[in-house]
Amino acid sequence: xxxxxxxxxxxxxxxxxxxxxxxxxxxxxxxxxxxxxxxxxxxxxxxxxxxxxxxxxxxxxxxxxxxxxxxxxxxxxxxxxxxxxxxxxxxxxxxxxxxxxxxxxxxxxxxxxxxxxxxxxxxxxxxxxxxxxxxxxxxxxxxxxxxxxxxxxxxxxxxxxxxxxxxxxxxxxxxxxxxxxxxxxxxxxxxxxxxxxxxxxxxxxxxxxxxxxx
Amino acid sequence: xxxxxxxxxxxxxxxxxxxxxxxxxxxxxxxxxxxxxxxxxxxxxxxxxxxxxxxxxxxxxxxxxxxxxxxxxxxxxxxxxxxxxxxxxxxxxxxxxxxxxxxxxxxxxxxxxxxxxxxxxxxxxxxxxxxxxxxxxxxxxxxxxxxxxxxxxxxxxxxxxxxxxxxxxxxxxxxxxxxxxxxxxxxxxxxxxxxxxxxxxxxxxxxxxxxxxx
Numbered sequence: 508x509x510x511x512x513x514x515x516x517x518x519x520x521x522x523x524x525x526x527x528x529x530x531x532x533x534x535x536x537x538x539x540x541x542x543x544x545x546x547x548x549x550x551x552x553x554x555x556x557x558x559x560x561x562x563x564x565x566x567x568x569x570x571x572x573x574x575x576x577x578x579x580x581x582x583x584x585x586x587x588x589x590x591x592x593x594x595x596x597x598x599x600x601x602x603x604x605x606x607x608x609x610x611x612x613x614x615x616x617x618x619x620x621x622x623x624x625x626x627x628x629x630x631x632x633x634x635x636x637x638x639x640x641x642x643x644x645x646x647x648x649x650x651x652x653x654x655x656x657x658x659x660x661x662x663x664x665x666x667x668x669x670x671x672x673x674x675x676x677x678x679x680x681x682x683x684x685x686x687x688x689x690x691x692x693x694x695x696x697x698x699x700x701x702x703x704x705x706x707x708x709x710x711x712x713x714x715x716x717x718x719x720x721x
Numbered sequence: 722x723x724x725x726x727x728x729x730x731x732x733x734x735x736x737x738x739x740x741x742x743x744x745x746x747x748x749x750x751x752x753x754x755x756x757x758x759x760x761x762x763x764x765x766x767x768x769x770x771x772x773x774x775x776x777x778x779x780x781x782x783x784x785x786x787x788x789x790x791x792x793x794x795x796x797x798x799x800x801x802x803x804x805x806x807x808x809x810x811x812x813x814x815x816x817x818x819x820x821x822x823x824x825x826x827x828x829x830x831x832x833x834x835x836x837x838x839x840x841x842x843x844x845x846x847x848x849x850x851x852x853x854x855x856x857x858x859x860x861x862x863x864x865x866x867x868x869x870x871x872x873x874x875x876x877x878x879x880x881x882x883x884x885x886x887x888x889x890x891x892x893x894x895x896x897x898x899x900x901x902x903x904x905x906x907x908x909x910x911x912x913x914x915x916x917x918x919x920x921x922x923x924x925x926x927x928x929x930x931x932x933x934x935x
Contacts, residue, residue, distance in 0.1 A: 508731070508876040509723060511754035517722070518761045518871075540725035546928050547732045549869060551883050553924055561934045604924075611924045641855060645862045645905075649881075652866020655763060657732075660874065662722040667863075669765050680935065691859075710767055710818075710825045714760050720775045721894065 521659035522709065524666045526702035527583040533696060537661050538586060544657040548650040552626050554604055556593040556643035557650065558687050560680060561586055567679060574675035580666045585696030589676060590651060591687035592643035596630045644690045651691055658695055668692040735873035738880045740916035741797040747910060751875050752800060755909065758871040762864040766840050768818055770807040770857035771864065772901050774894060775800055781893065788889035794880045799910030803890060804865060805901035806857035810844045858904045865905055872909055882906040
């Protein structure tokens with residue numbers, strides 16, 4: 508546990524980093540914790556309907572740049588994460604999770620029938636199934652929120668990015684036919700001393716405008 | 722900054738709490754930090770297209786219960802947060818942010834014209850404008866991810882919830898005509914000693930299945 512003021516200091520310290528110091532890399536131990544943060548993301552039913560691509564190949568990053576509104580964070584950051592989401596949810600996705608639950612918790616698949624049927628009736632054949640990619644995308648955004656908060660606490664800078672062309676990313680990252688599509692990205696690393704955005708006052712609406720107690 | 726292992730301990734400790742101890746309340750100082758975590762959520766363009774409703778009235782919580790698949794977390798938790806998102810984005814939303822940026826950073830509205838036009842051409846009149854509620858919903862999910870990670874670090878239990886009827890929530894919470902609609906919820910408080918889910922092994926896919934370095 509950490510004291511509340513330590514959490515807030517980290518969240519006040521963070522900002523959407525515009526200029527990364529290309530010479531500074533996230534140490535292995537820190538990166539492993541951020542990767543694990545992504546893996547530990549809570550998701551609806553525990554279905555984890557996403558993959559996280561860590562784009563480290565410089566040529567691939569350069570290819571992404573012109574489809575990223577020219578934002579140099581893509582090439583200059585230490586770790587560039589592209590968050591993807593399942594394009595649809597099939598019975599196989601449910602079976603995969605059931606097999607995993609069964610293995611990790613030592614339960615029979617039969618004992619998980621209620622859980623399996625509930626998921627099938629919702630995210631495959633039910634209401635959420637009709638908009639499964641969007642539902643999966645929302646789960647990726649939980650991961651994004653978790654990742655940025657974790658990064659701030661570890662002293663790692665981050666820049667979340669929606670400003671790119673997802674279809675071009677999918678092409679460059681060979682996602683066609685994979686069952687996953689690009690939804691959002693996050694550059695991680697360390698701010699350059701010259702990033703003037705680092706010292707700008709943070710702009711948020713008043714707490715009483717955003718939070719209503721009823 | 723905290724060491725990576727402290728972050729991971731907190732994330733391993735957390736789980737989707739099924740049974741809250743109704744007698745334990747989140748202390749004010751801790752709650753204020755969680756509220757501030759919501760406020761500090763990073764969003765696309767900084768637009769903060771959401772409101773967070775903290776439902777503390779017991780009668781309102783009881784009214785929500787039958788529309789929440791009977792999940793008792795709704796009534797038993799310390800703080801029940803309903804995350805909403807803007808139903809559409811209008812020019813007034815952009816003007817509101819520009820006014821806020823202008824006030825907080827001491828800049829003229831004229832100097833923000835490029836920023837204003839970019840937002841108008843995207844989330845109001847452009848591609849994202851066509852699916853503005855969904856885009857706003859994604860921003861709410863960033864807040865959800867941030868909130869759950871922050872809660873774990875402060876030793877607060879949480880249960881994210883998609884399992885409820887949003888339209889019924891909107892009615893009970895008087896959201897019709899407000900420009901916001903319910904998208905997801907999160908119960909916060911402290912686990913009951915009797916919650917058997919607390920000790921179950923966490924189920925996640927292997928890191929190499931979820932994270933691909935390319």
